[in-house]
Every structure is written in C-alpha cells, then in structure tokens.
Amino acid sequence: MPKLLKQFLTFAAVGLCGTGIQYLVLWLGVEFLTMKAALASGIGYLLGSVANYLLNYFFTFKDQHGQKSHREAAAKFYTIAGLGWLLNTALMVLFVEYLHWAYWPAQLLTTAIGLVWNFAGSRWWAFRHPASA
Incomplete structure (x- = not known):
C-alpha cells in the first residue's frame, strides 16, 4: 500500500475518535x-x-515529524484545526440555517x-519534518 494512502487511512481512523466526540456533543x-x-x-x-492532535502526533505522523516539538506541531495543527473549525461551523450554518437541511446529513x-x-x-504543514520541506 502506498505510504500516502496508508497515512490517510490512519488519519481517518484516528479521526473517528475526534469525530465521535464531536457527534456526541452535537447530538446532546x-x-x-x-x-x-x-x-x-x-x-x-x-x-x-x-484527541485528534495527540493521536496524530503519536501515531499517524510519528515518522514524519522527527524531533519536531509539541509546541511547533501543536501551533501548526491548531492553525489548521482553527481554519477547519471555521469551515465546519460556516458549512453547518449554511446547510442547516439557510438551506434547511437536517443536521445529520x-x-x-x-x-x-x-x-x-x-x-x-496536517501532512504537508503541521507535522512535516523540516528536512523534508
């Protein structure tokens, strides 16, 4: 299996933990x-x-970040996640509030x-080792 595909599948599997938390909070x-x-x-x-940051740092991208500190990796990860949060929230407002979709779809x-x-x-910026840049 190509490394990129394996890494994506690991990322998606790890993401199930964070997604589970998000969906539980959404439902509640x-x-x-x-x-x-x-x-x-x-x-x-x-x-x-x-949960996603910690699991990705220690499992998904462990061979990619090398000696990158948590401080650097977390700052970059949360920049990506923050923009992702804006995207998530904006799309939910669009789909649910304006287009009147049910919230689960x-x-x-x-x-x-x-x-x-x-x-x-995450792959190409947050956890990328400086030597591979």
Missing part, C-alpha cells in the same frame, strides 16, 4: 440542550481536536470536507 447539544446545530457542532469540533458532508482539509494541512 441539539437534542437535550436545545442548542443550534452549528454551535453544538463547533463545540464538539474543538473538544474532538484535542449536513454534518456528514461537512465532516467529509473537513477530513480532506485537515489531512492535507
């Missing part, structure tokens, strides 16, 4: 706390990103778009 927020879907999704995204499409964004940013 909408169904029990009467939050708007975009707000609940955004809060869940932030909480899930902590909206979140599934938003998650797929975010997966591509987060993987590309």
Whole structure:
C-alpha cells in the first residue's frame, strides 16, 4: 500500500475518535440542550481536536515529524484545526440555517470536507519534518 494512502487511512481512523466526540456533543447539544446545530457542532469540533492532535502526533505522523516539538506541531495543527473549525461551523450554518437541511446529513458532508482539509494541512504543514520541506 502506498505510504500516502496508508497515512490517510490512519488519519481517518484516528479521526473517528475526534469525530465521535464531536457527534456526541452535537447530538446532546441539539437534542437535550436545545442548542443550534452549528454551535453544538463547533463545540464538539474543538473538544474532538484535542484527541485528534495527540493521536496524530503519536501515531499517524510519528515518522514524519522527527524531533519536531509539541509546541511547533501543536501551533501548526491548531492553525489548521482553527481554519477547519471555521469551515465546519460556516458549512453547518449554511446547510442547516439557510438551506434547511437536517443536521445529520449536513454534518456528514461537512465532516467529509473537513477530513480532506485537515489531512492535507496536517501532512504537508503541521507535522512535516523540516528536512523534508
């Protein structure tokens, strides 16, 4: 299996943890706390990103970041994740508030778009070893 594909599949598998956290917060927020879907999704995204950072640092990109410190990797990862959070929240507002989609289909499409964004940013910037730049 090509390294890029293996790394993407590992990234996606690791992302299930963060996505699970996000979806749980989304469901609890909408169904029990009467939050708007975009707000609940955004809060869940932030909480899930902590798990995703740690799992990606130690598993997905461990051979790629070399001696990169957590300080540098986390700063770059959270720049990517922050932009991803804006993308996630904006798409949820668009799909749910303006296009009147149900929140689950909206979140599934938003998650797929975010997966591509987060993987590309993580692989080619956040966890990239300076020697491979």
